[in-house]
Amino acid sequence: MKVFINAQIISPTVELPVGADAIAVKDGIISAIGKSAELSAGATEIIDLKGAVLLPGFVDPHAHPLMYGQMMDWVDVGPSKAKNITQIIEILKREEAALPAGVPxxxxxxxxxxxxxxxxxxxEDIDQISTTREIYVMNASGHGGAVNTLVLEKSAITAKTPDPKGGAFERDASGNPTGVIWDAACDILTGDAGVKxxxxxxxxxxxxxxxxxxxxFLQAQHEFIRHxxxxxxxxxxxxxxxxxxxxAKKNGALKVRYSMYLISSQVGHAKKLSQDAAIDNTMLTANGIKMYADGTLGGWxxxxxxxxxxxxxxxxxxxxxAQEFExxxxxxxxxxxxxxxxxxxxxxxGxxxxxxxxxxxxxxKSVNGAFPIVRIEHCGLPQEKQSHELHDLEIIAVNQPIHHHNWGDGVxxxxxxxIGERFNPLGEFVKNGVSFALSSDAPVGKPNPFEAMAAAMDRLTVHGTELGANDLKIDARTALIAHTMGGAKALGKADLIGSIEVGxxxxxxxxxxxxxxxxxAAMRAITVLATYLGGQRSF
Structure with missing residues (x-):
């Protein structure tokens, strides 16, 4: 039995034993919570945390790990690197010169x-970098971006090409594609044999x-773990x-528990995938479907x-x-x-x-005699009357405060x-009893829970604008619950994760x-000293 001693245990959704500063772990499960002196007696290994704060592992119920890992290998032209299009072009010219021929x-x-x-x-901007190499510059929303003429030509995209259902090729006043593509139009990026x-x-x-x-994927996983x-x-x-x-699982490399939401275009294959031997419901779960109703606020x-x-x-x-969606x-x-x-x-x-x-x-009631969990991802601009409906129908909102931090002024x-100053009305959710979780949407935001919680608390944008009234803010306790137990509920795993409890x-x-x-400010400055999964240190 491994025992963690001298810890300041914080788990706001449960009542911990009086004076508890130790946790015993057996076979990856919390077996006891109590005082250091009492639990140490039966320990085979003791981890002295020396007064550090021990929290439930954070739950990030909405992220894109592989996409995040890919973005880490792509060229960063975000606001810290480029303030204007000229700088984007300059950065990409340098990168293009170092690439082998034929590599996008x-x-x-x-x-x-x-x-x-x-x-x-x-x-026209992107063509200044190269007209002989495929180039794609993804917007921060992940829903589209800009390509050069070569990409459009390879897919025969012209003024006569209709917009695909659920997507768009932006056009100039003459109807010619500008090179900006959105949502379903991004299917042109994956090649004839790629995912559609x-x-x-x-x-x-x-x-x-x-x-x-x-x-x-593994380099992205490390970013989650270290936060x-x-x-x-x-x-x-x-x-x-x-x-x-x-x-990754075959090679013993999974160090985070993952719940997969298969894109609804794959629903015909979902049953087969969810029955794959790799799905152990401990490290890998596949019992959710991801749908889309509309596009992104970031890309309008x-x-x-x-x-x-x-x-x-x-x-x-x-x-x-609406009929097809339902x-x-x-x-x-x-x-x-x-x-x-x-x-x-x-x-x-709606x-x-x-x-x-x-x-x-x-x-x-198709999930063990209960209704499936219904989540609304982002849920950025609900009307207040809709928040009452979310409560009544037990719909969970999964919000990303980094969205209003990054895009609030633009929205x-x-x-x-x-409408825009209500972006992510979490305080209103609290008032109306709506269940909600916080998440990163990585790579749109970094998977740093402390940044997300701070943004939910102060509602400040990157330009220093305070969005909306104070009653849309939430306090630290509510934010911590939303990024632990709130996420656990969203994933349907509240009995397994999200709090410090025996079992x-x-x-x-x-x-x-x-x-x-x-x-x-102090929330943003908090540093993770160690991360443990099933009692084993992963960071």
Whole structure:
């Protein structure tokens, strides 16, 4: 029996024994919680934490680990690297010169409203880097970006090419493609034999050899671990991600517990994948489906039928009409899958609410006699009346505070103050009893729970703007619960993770300060000293 002693144990959803400063672990499970002197007596190994704070391992229920790993290998043109399109071009010219012939150039991280030009790069901009090498510069949202002329020509994209359902090729005044592509249009990036998502979501599943993909995944996994994250929900899994998890597991390299949400375009194959021998429901779970209702606030493709305040000709898009969406939703529910849906605008959120209500009216209790878990991913701009419906229908909101931190000013510009300043209304969720979780959406945000919690507490943007009224903020305790037990509930694993309790996995983050006593600035400064999975140190 391994015993952790002299710890300051913090687990706000449970009542710990009086004076408890030690945890006993047997076979990867918490077997006892008590005082150091008492539990040490039966120990075969003692870990002295010397007064450090021990928290439940953080749960990040919405991230894209393999995509994150790929972005770590791509060229960073985010705001810390490039303030304008000219600088993006300069950076990519240097990188292009060092690449072997025939290798595509890929970059990530620009946010057009944070660029001095206030626009996306176009194919003319990207052509300045190369006209003989395929180039893709992904927007920070992950839902699209800019390509050069060569990419468009290889896929025969012209002014006569219609926009795909659930996607768009942006066009100039003459109708010619500008090189900016969104959502389902990104299918052109994966080649003839690559993953195709069609109108089921954005396609970021760019191909590579399995050894490269696994390497990229593992470097991303390390980032989660070093920030104290022990459980992750992969919020868009294709065969590419599935094979990568299997490869890493085969080699004993999984150091985080993963719950996979298969993209809804793969629902026909979901049963076969979920029955694969690699799915052990300890390190790998595959019982969820990821759906998309609308696009991204970051790229102005979230759906506002009345038009964006900053551009009445732009409405964004829905991936499915309401009838098709509900049909897919109910089919997934009937098959016993939990359902996580990307929805940002009130219209898109309303589609999920309507479908969840239909599921309950039809009594589709397909998961061990209970309703499937219904989640709304991002849930950025719900109307307050919708938050009451989320509560009534037991829908879990999975929010990413780093979104309003990075994009808040741009969202206010896009949709106006009245709507935009409500971005991620977590305080309202608390008031109305909505269950919610915090997450990173990595690579859109770094998988640092302390940054996410601080952003939820102060609601400050990168430009120093404070979004909305104080009652939309949450306190440190609520934020910590949302990034531990809130995430556990979203993944359907509240009985296994998310708190320090006897019988749960011994998944811990050991840190240098008590987050419950921290304001936003102090929260951001907290450092992870060690991470344990099943009682074994992983960082």
């Amino acid at each position: 150039l890929r970059a990530f991280g620009y946010e057009h409203r944070n660029l001095e030009e206030g626009r996306h790069p176009t194919k 998502v069609t109108n089921h979501g954005p396609n970021f599943h760019l191909p590579d050899t399995q050894s490269v993909l696994t390497k990229q 104290g994250v022990t459980s992750v929900g992969d919020a868009q899994v294709s065969q590419r991600e599935f094979d990568t998890y299997k490869d 493709t979230a759906y506002f039928p009345e038009g964006y305040k900053a551009d009445k000709n732009r409405t964004g898009q829905l991936y499915h009409d 049909s897919i939703f109910l089919d997934c529910a009937t098959q016993g899958y939990h359902i996580a849906t990307h929805a940002q605008s009130p219209t898109a959120i 589609m999920v609410i309507s479908s969840a209500r239909a599921m309950r009216n039809k009594e589709i 206010v510009t896009a949709v106006g103050n009245e 749960k996995y011994a998944d811990f983050a050991v840190v240098d300060a008590n987050p419950l006593a921290a304001g936003p």
